[in-house]
Amino acid sequence: MQNRRSEQIRGSEQIRGSEQIRTEARLDLIRGSAARRRHDARTIAALTRNPGCNRRAVLDAAGVDKDGLSRHIGFAAPFGQSQFAIIRGNAFEARVRNDGGTDLLRLLADCLGFDLGPAGSPGVTVLDLGASAEQDGGVRPAAENLADRLDRTVTALRPDPHGIVLVAHPLLALPVGGQDVHLEPDLLVIRPDGQFHVVEIKSFPVVDGQADGEKVAAAAVQAAVYVLALRRMLRAREVVPTVPMMPVVPPATVSHDVVLVCPRDFSNAPLATRVDVRRQLLGLEHQLTRLATIEALLDDLPADLTFDLAAGPDGAPTRPATELTTGLDLLDARYTPDCLSTCELAFRCRHEAAGRTAALGASVREDLGGIDTVTEALDLAHGTRAPAEDQAEAAERLRITARMYAEALAGASHPPGGADG
Amino acid sequence: MSAISSYARALAAATGTAAPIATVRHVHLSERPLVLVPLTLAGEANAPLAALVGTRQADPTLLVVPQPRNRDLRFAFAADLAEIVLPHVLGFAADAEELANGPRAHDAPQLILPNPAGLAFLRLFGRSTRFRATDGDYAVPPSVPLLGRWLTFFAERAEIPGSSLARAVTDLLSLHWATGQSALEDANLAAAMGWIDPPPGRDGPTSARLAEDPAHSPPAGPTTDPGFDNDILAPAIAAYDAVTDPAALPTVLARLRDVLRGQLQPTWDLVWRALDLLRQLPPGASVAGRWETDRARYTGFHTYMAEEGLPQARLDGAVAAARRLNRIEQAQSAYDAERAFDDPLVMADHRVTGEAFQGTVLAVDRDRRVPNGRGKGRLVTRPLLTVRTEDPVRLTLGTRVVASSRRKQECLIVAIDTPGGDDGLTGAGAGTGTGADGGRSATGATLITLEAQSGMGRSAAPAPGSVPEAGETLCYSAVLADGVRSVAMPDAADTPWTHGGPPEPYEPNERDTAEAWD
DSSP states (O other): OHHHHHHHHHHHHHHHHHHHHHHHHHHHHHHTTSOOBOOOHHHHHHHHHSTTOHHHHHHHHHTOOHHHHHHHTTOOOOOOOOHHHHHHHHHHHHHHHTGGGHHHHHHHHHHHTOOOOSTTOSOEEEEEOOOOTTTTTTBOOOHHHHHHHHHHHHHHOOOBTTBEEEEESOOEEEEETTEEEEEOOSEEEEOTTSEEEEEEEOOSOBBTTBOOHHHHHHHHHHHHHHHHHHHHHHHHTTOOOOOTTOSSOOOOEEOSEEEEEEEBTTSSOEEEEEEEOHHHHHHHHHHHHHSOOHHHHHHTSOTTOOOOOOBOTTSOBOSOHHHHHHHHHTSOOOOOGGGGGTOTTHHHHHHHTTTBGGGGOHHHHHHTTTOSBHHHHHHHHTTOSOOOGGGHHHHHHHHHHHHHHHHHHHHOSSOOOSOOO | OOHHHHHHHHHHHHHSSOEESOSSBOSOOOSSOEEEEEEEOTTSSSOEEEEEEESSTTOOEEEEOSSTTOHHHHHHHHHHHHHHHHHHHHHTTTSEEEETTEEEESSOOOEEESSHHHHHHHHHHHHHHTTOOSSSTTOOOTHHHHHHHHHHHHHHHTTSTTOOSEEEHHHHHHHHEEOSSOHHHHTSHHHHHHHHSOOTTOOHHHHHHHHTOTTTSOOOSSSOOHHHIIIIIHHHHHHHHHOOSGGGHHHHHHHHHHHHHHHHHHHHHHHHHHHHHHHTSOBOTTHHHHHHHHHHHHHHHHHHHHHTOOOOOSSOOHHHHHHHHHHHHHHHHHHHHHHHHHOHHHHHHHHHHTSEEEEEEEEEETTOEEEOSSSTTOEEEOOEEEEEEOSOOOOOTTOEEEETTEEEEEEEEEEEEOTTSOOSOOOOOSSSTTSTTTHHHHSOOEEEEEEEOSOSOSSSSOOTTSSOOTTOEEEEEOOOOOOOOOOOOOOGGGOOGGGTSSOOOOOOOHHHHTOOOO
16 A cells, blocks of 8 residues: 555656656756855745746746846846855854854753753754755755755654754745755744754844844744745655654644844854744745746746857856846746845836836836826826726826815915925 | 826826926925935944034045944044034023923924934934943943934834934935936935936936936945945055055045045035025924924924933833824824825816815805704804815715815705706816816716804804805815824823833833943
8 A cells, every 4th residue: 555655656757758758858948057046935935025026936946046146138237245244144144153063952942841860961953964965055965965965854853752853054945937946944933742944044133122023034934935945855855754663643734933043132152933824825835826937937948048248268248238228028027026025037127117107116006096107197197098997086086186186286386396296 | 196196106107207296395304404425334233334414515525434334433433423423413492482391492402314214214223322331341421322312312203103303315305306217216215216317318218217326426325336235445445454554544445435425425515405495395384393393392302302311212102102103193194184285186086086175165055054963952053055176076065175275164965966966067176187078077967965063253253354255266175183082091101011011211221331242
């Protein structure tokens, strides 16, 4: 029974495998000779914030260097990271991890409410699954290495009924748009009762129990990506913890409570905070199912489409920028001002979106009755264009707004400067 | 966003210049604002790197922390900043008027920061300095904790809607102008100014694009441009760290000061240009009243600092937090109402949504008297006004409204006669809205009957001029300050257990003063 099922699974995996190889080949062509940019939790978070953007979906799936691309076509976006921030981040992480994680364990025990037992008790296993040297380079490690690490992670993902397991640098896989994406959470804690907790080490400070809301939100989404990946991995690979000596094995579950470890106040001392990511998980799962599969998107594209910058001997791109922008035009972008803080191509997409109400922000577009372009909205407002049937209500409101605006300006005793309106 | 501001954004996008969304200035501007442009070191917890500070555009003081990771240098920065900020801030208290409930300064200090992130810097810098001890292991000059308490005061006031004690320039700009870009992009001071006041020969979009290039226009902080950090700042700091010969120090410091001034000066100039632009707008009618509250708060805090002077607690207790929230809500509703009454462009927003209407008084029953409803057969004066409006009114019977030009007189809506009962008096509305296809909206005028409730004097007949005349044009708004008193809060000592019980009375302790700052 057990065997037949695993054979079936293997069979369907083969079919899926050959499709995947074709897709991979297409994506390799799109990326070209450059090294592949890895998806990470951050890019998935960004992707799910704007799931309708096919441009980003395809380029990210192919691992295209969007930064280099935008630079070459003259729309470089400022996404640099200050070395001061990197140094501080590394210093903090090193501090958190030092002395074999004893301090960290105590923090986590306090935060998650589990018992460490008497000091120095043997009930804690620390597994380091190997930091990849390329971690910050954005370059995909060799495939063999990846597979190894995945295997090691899967093996490590089992609770120890006698104690806590701390897993450093695990490697997770999550299918995104039909593609497996590899992720590296900072740490996992596995409790004896089978509960997994994702732990993220972040270097933004928590001052008097409060931190920058945006940064916490980003960290929560990132951790939620890990939780989701873990849950799917545990389910799909059926990691049945088989501890030979233990007849009763607690079921492995991944908690929606993640732990953020941040510097406390203005110091370098770590502080662990429990964060419930249920809301983020709901959003992520919803967005991930909505993501069109890459295969479907690729079907509509010319077979020879490529964003290979074709770097010359000196590393400078040789492919003409116009060819690249023509290629970009084939990929539907869905620009929103939010993209400016998450996507390297945002300046290009904003350029294309000029004149659209959506480029002014979602709420502005809504206020303008959902009318697509600025010109059309203004024409309707000024009565110089007859509204289509479904625009009647919006047009009415726009006309009223324009009348009120003009009246108020005309009635002002001191006409304000700035623009002639 | 609102209908008017979104429409103005569309206008701006079409014309390439910002469009006004206010006809008056809704904020008090000091004659002598204290402008502070801070920079922090990336990655660190609010570690100051440099600042330009001063009350005149021509002579800012540049403060620099040559190695921001060195806590002694940070506190030296705090002490230097205190030397400038404290004399200015404390200087206003001497000139005060005596009121029944204590003194109130005739004027108060105003702090201007480039953006909300600058205000956040103020709050955190206040937090990191206000608990410092002036003796013991990590002693700092007495001015440092004092500065911290004052900065905390300003940062807390900045959260109160309508307060002008500490403001961010980008907020002030987007209160008065709509640009042709998104609100997110407006957070860039240089880009917003590019739309509002582009240099000659350039339009808004071009200036805004240029402003986004850190090489052309350094960010307004406190976060620095990563490119600047990596290419210029890091070598300059490294050179400082490497100095072994004291004779070499001046050159190295001069280099650091130079590059940091280069990052700060453009923002400094932009802030002053923005203030000049805002000054050109006449102040709204209620700006002085709100500034009076600011002056009172300033004076109150000054007195408190002189008498007790304990640092503000790390966190509010339950009662204090609830009170504060309440104050913020009340201030918000008062501010919203006042701004609309002060400014027809703000009122226009409420007219679009139907919460306000402008119209002409058709008829007045000036001497109408009705029983007061409390028995005893006494009569009260309750004039009736009939107002004709073409605005899309969405108000219900019994709603309280007040006219912008008669703010002391509250009226109740007692009848609404909606379109359909067309009286044939459909005059063309002013403006551009009644063009080709405008017929449908312009045909229906609404007749609204109002009952004046107050503001007519004490005698039986309304005082002369206290009731609108027929033919007068008025704008009535239902957006009024929320006069509802909040439920009484228990004394802090009686905080129920559901809210954590009575908070520990705050006493500065070891933990606060010895807090690591590394």
